[in-house]
Amino acid sequence: MNKIIAGNWKNNGNIEFIKNYFDFFLKNKNSNNQIILFPPDLYISQVHSYKVEKNFSVGGQRINSDGGSTHTSGTTSEMFLDNGCDYILIGHSEIRNLSDQYTYSAANDLYNSNGLQAIFCVGENEDSKKSGNTCDVLKKQLEDLCCKDNYPVISSKKAIIAYEPVWAIGTGNTPTIDNISHIHRFIKTYVSENHPFAKEKDIMVLYGGSVNSKNANDILSAPNVDGVLIGGASLDVKEFTTICNLKI
Template sequence: MLTAAERVVARLFIRPTSCKYFALQFTRSLSSCDKNKKHNKMSRQFCVGGNWKMNGDQKSIAELCKILSAGPLDPNTQVYVGVPAPYLIYVRSLLPETINVAAQNCYKVEKGAFTGEISPAIIKDTGAGWVILGHSERRQIFKESDELIAEKVEHALAAGLKVVACIGETLDEREANKTQEVVARQMCAIAQKVKDWTNVVVAYEPVWAIGTGKTATPEQAQEVHAYLRQWLTENISKEVAATLRIQYGGSVTGANAKDLAKKPDIDGFLVGGASLKPEFVQIVNARQ
């Protein structure tokens, strides 16, 4: 007899569309995955990122970098910070190499007449090695399409950056029971442009829980992460599904990080406001 969780997943499906990646039916029960889940979780390195967004000045950034450098940070957790573009070189000079530096955006070509944009080549020239793409604020405020984000991901990877690809649904979409449809559509666009997932981290960020103080419960977050893991199995490969890290983002704090980190398909966090505070150290250490 199916458990409640298995019944939920068994009902999920994606409406047919022209995208071949949407040909998804859940014909396998969760039980077939459970045997390897613990092993897979342990084989995926926990990864925590801080997205500073449009915040900070040289003084406050220096103070924050001093806190992060002192830590101590869990050596088994990979850490990166998403920095405003003008401060990329400055932050790279202040942090130890064990903490990675990421840009918060980039464009889809190497150079050219694109006023106000930065390229992966420029990011690498600053000493940073990561970039955050497709954040909900880029999608919602700046109206970036799934296709543009996918093209950015493709070029950033080709240029040698590690990419944090963000996906997530709005409150209206969640209340309309379209969470799975939305995240699958966003993943579909990215998947069409990615051949090698080695340097990709996916960040699931429910838009309704970003900067609102609302947080998906560990169970709600795990449900979507499990869905994404199964989507990867069905549409990419079992290997990618087992190894790709999926972060959770959405009002993560020192208080809720440990409970979220216990879930088998949550492989870390992309942290907003709390990454500007000393409690970011607690969040990095959530698995200890």
């Protein structure tokens, strides 16, 4: 079964890095998995220029929540589409954590993702995990995905959710495989029961948080796991290619 293998470069990369990356990647990739890279906005066009196969796509890391209104540093869905993007990350924990500085709305981001396939990120922090509130946190975050204003978004696209426990990102710690599978099942059930247009068979859940070539096969082989969203390991082209080439 083909999986989604997504790499979030965050604010990493430069022109030379991208050239060297694809020199290796295109020679060594041997996979039917759906591969998505999320480079910094300034390098989207360059990364897109290497799109030579249908199963390779490019995405944006963050969208302007204000839609078409004038906003310094804002990037709209139309801009991402013009530069070859098919996907957009919504609600990444690093963006959610900025809510101390201003009010962030994942619902608004999703509403303004016109034409892009959203990957909607959810996940609990360490305090919520320790207190046993993981499912309550996920329900609250998933309300933005299931709100009435966003019914049309899911009716026209698949529902793709990335479960990224905040305590696992960049720490080397991951939940057990059974725990990942259990949480993914919870997410699929909740969305299918609370969104009138989201059929469970069309809901995909990716896992993100300290994914690497040593644990990726076990994670991707687990029930209810439809792919992975990779951070640091996606910057190591040999590591990322190894994961992309896995056959599950």
